Amino acid sequence: MRTGIATVCLSGTLKEKMQACAIAGFDGIEIFEQDLVTSPHSPEEVRKMAADLGLGLDLYQPFRDFDGVTPELLKANLKRAEAKFNLMERLGMDTILVCSNVATATIDDDELRASQLAELAELAGDHGVEVAYEALAWGKYVNDYEHAYRLVEMVDHPNLGTCLDSFHILSRDWDTAPIEQINAEKIFFVQVADAPKLSMDVLSWSRHYRVFPGEGQFELAKFMGHVVRAGYTGPVSLEVFNDVFRQSDTERTAVDAMRSLIWLEEQSAKWLASTAVETGTETAAGNGSASRRRYPMELATLPKVNEPAGFNFAEVKADDTAQLEKLLGQLGFEFEGRHRTKDVQLWTMGQARVIINEQAASHSEPAIAALGFDVDSPVIASARAQQLKAPVVARKVQADEEVFQGISAPDSTEIFLCQGSPDGTAAWTHEFGEGLEHSAAQRNAVIDHVNLAQPWQHFDEAVLFYTSALALEPQPFAEVPSPSGLVRSQVMETSNGAVRLVLNLAPAQQSQETARKTYQEHIAFAVDDLVATARSARDRGLEFLQIPANYYEDLDARFDLQPDFLATLMELNLLYDRDANGEFLHFYTATVGSVFFEMVERRGNYDGYGAPNAPVRHAVQYDSLHRV
Template identity: 85%
Template sequence: MRTGIATVCLSGTLKEKMQACAIAGFDGIEIFEQDLVTSSLSPEDVRKMAADLGLTLDLYQPFRDFDSVTEDLLAANLRRAEAKFRLMSRLGMDTILVCTNVATATIDDDDLRAQQLAALADLAGEHGVKVAYEALAWGKYVNDYEHAHRLVAKVDHPNLGTCLDSFHILSRDWDTAPIEDINADKIFFVQVADAPKLSMDVLSWSRHYRVFPGEGQFELAKFMGHVVRAGYTGPVSLEVFNDVFRQSDVERTAVDAMRSLIWLEEQSAKWLDTNAPAAGNAAGAGGTQAAARRRYPMELATLPQVAEPAGFNFAEVKAADTGVLEKVLGQLGFEFNGRHRTKDVQLWTMGHARVIINEQAPEAAEPAIAALGFDVDSPVIASARAQQLKAPVVPRKSQANEEVFQGFSAPDSTEIFLCQGNPDGTAAWTREFGEGLEVPSGARTAVIDHVNLAQPWQHFDEAVLFYTSALALEPQPYAEVASPSGLVRSQVMQTSDRDVRLVLNLAPVIQQDGADPGTAPRKTYQEHIAFAVDDLVATARAARDRGLAFLQIPENYYEDLDARFDLDPGFLGTLRDLNLLYDRDADGEFLHFYTATVGSVFFEMVERRGNYDGYGAPNAPVRHAVQYDHLHDLTKTNH
């Protein structure tokens, strides 16, 4: 599959955009007119630079408001078009995108539109240009791709074809199956974009909320499956209007974009495999699905296939001063299992929950989640898949007789390590901290239940796609939680059996005053690791006896809890006494408590009763409010 991207997707100058696209590995680009108009590069410079970077210039766009106009306006539009055709010759480009008219259309007449498009096609033919006619979802008279293609077929000119744009088709819920009936020679270009399902006008939705494939909710694999079956062989190009992407680092966004097309290519191949045509059109007796797919002109590459992770292997917290972390883990009931024989790291365990404390942090670095380990069937294959999806490799030095971890970086810089899981939940690498540690104490009385990672605002969608494509986690419907500093968008990523639950939070920045007058406010993103135990009340009592500083829950919460659930007075008293939070649904109950925050990290202990599958969502605003008050109290104390 030939990959492309419109320069409008990215931040920066045209030069910076082209360089980023080449670095990310795109085959070609669409030149968005404004990027050229505002560039100091001449068309000849752009042409040479593209050649030097190994990029093809696939599409010049957009040419707006051409058809359905009066005769005098048509003449002006043709003059404008001829100027663009001459410009394209200087650029070395041969395809232009012409959108259906929005602003100047005044005559709703298909015969007239066909005549005007024929005049444009004749002019384009004189300049060796192909016109890709695209139905905008908000076009005044033409907003349906089938309508646009009927006009193309009516004109029947070799220089006029159709542009299929997934957003304009899927945002209007048009059926994509008729794409297969379009003559492949008349599909001049294909653009793809994903988007969340929103209730708003289509124009605003399109201009601000498009995302890369895999980051929204459109059925793009199905759309592409029909495109492939139609016989299309040209570029599959991203056209994404997104306010966040156009403010983010250009190279990083380009890599995210390329990852999305690699993912889409794989998903499209899977869709074709599972939606094969009726018998007689398949590969034949003894044939494979892949062989049946190869009957189409466009070849879709696939990635190494991996199963979803079997569970968390470990969580790693890094800090310059680890004393408070050690104290809190000990108070929670974790056991210190020694230091690594060659690295400045410690191992703490409770049952099968393993926490590594990494002391190799820069001076004055506060505690923060640094890495997560996942149990997978084949770490090497899973790592190869992640690397093909543009995940940066994390180098890790290992000496003889030490476990070799496959590692790569997530978008938020959390390091992800792939570990060879054992059926009994043990980990061979723990022997590097001392003999006899493969069988943890406490059997399965504790495991890592979930990890909550805060995501920078400009990379939230990137993180969702990354964990979906590289780790086979499934995104769940996102939720929004109120906090004193703003709404927190929460996105759960999990395996089908819930043994891995990763919660991504697009959290508002919590501001703290600078330590010294005139310094910038310090920004703190809070994250946490949650551990599941069999008896939370006993765990909490033991932790209190060891001196643990619990997050202090206000009395108002317990009065509301009593009103909502009519709990046994003795049980309610236990919750209040131990600062425990509680939730209940039709499937079971949920008890949990939080520690105070250390640096940007805090810990949560949970107990799931019955088949409760949530995270205590009604309690989240309480936690946010108490942490906010605590943080601001600390700020006042420090000043």
């Protein structure tokens, strides 16, 4: 699949955008007209830069408001078009995007539109240019891709085809199946963009809230599957208008964009394979077995991996670890000892493992630095992540020490892919010396979920990263009220809930480093008996997050709890939630640095996170942070 991206997706100058696209590995680019107009480089210089960078110049865009106009305006539009065709010759470009008219169309007549597009196509042919006509979702008279293609057929000129844009099609809920009936030779260009499902006017939605594939909710694999079945072989190019992307680091955004196309290519191949089986369109191979039907556009796939089986460990890094050690001990974690060659400690409670890392700690106070996940094959999982442009994280090891496959997440959290064990043990723990004598208490404890703060520039990037590299599925996002404003919360989890990762959007005014140091994150541990755990922790001097009495009055009104049970919750600062499937008990510790811990107990089939209690936690933490 030939990959492309529109320069409008990125921040920076045209030169910076082109360099970033080349570094990310794109085959070609679309030049957005404003980027060229504002560039100090001549068209000839831009052409040479592209050649030097190995980038194709695939599309010049956009040419607006051409069709459905009066004869006088048509004359002016053709003059304007010829100037652009001359410019494209200097650039060495041969395809231009022409949008259906939004502002100047006054005549709703397909015969007139076709005749005007025919004149444009004839003029384009004189300059060796092909015109890709696109139906804008908000076009005045033409807003449907099938309507646009009918006009192309009416004109029947070799220099006029159509452009299929996933946003303009999927935002209007147009059926994508008819794409397969379009003559592939008349599909001159394909643009893709994802988006969250929003209730707003489609123009504002398009101009501000598009995202890269895998970061929204559109059925892009299905869209691309129909495009492939139609026989299209040209570029698949990203056209994403997004306020955040236009403010973010150029190279990083380009890499995220490339990751999204790699992911989309794989998902489209999967869709084609699954629908071929459903419809019985697989072809018989020579040996009698079924094989996938081949299409003119070949879609590459990635190494296949299963979703993680669970958390292997969580790591907190700090200069001064005394408070952290005290807190884990009060919760009931047992010290397993120090690593034999590294300045690292291991603390465990059942199968929940926490590493305290004092090596070259860059934070003066504790902060979550790494997460380990149990996977079937760490090497294959790492190879997949690297093909998805994930940076590699290497750690020094000595003989007879576990070699972790590591990658870096968008928020700089290090992700380690570990060899899972059926009994939940971890082979690397033998590298630690003897610690305290173990008790049998809470031997079934596990890491339930981890909550990570995400810098505002990279929230969507993080969603795609964990979806594509770790096979976690994004759940519907929520917005939680707090004294600092609404906190956007995105749950990423495996199908069985063995891995639950919660991504919270950090305040926009903070930089990435500031967010990681000051925005609170936490690790939650699941135990069998939370009340007993809380009583033991209290006896060991644990400082609980103090829950206001008003919360318990409201809780009683909502659930009509037994008085003794309610009294226990109040006594131990426990929070409670209940749904049709079960109950949820949890408590929080005070914060150390930017980290706090949560202990939870899931009863029945409760599958949530105590969401109604989140505003209470945010308010109490805010009060503690700002208390004089």
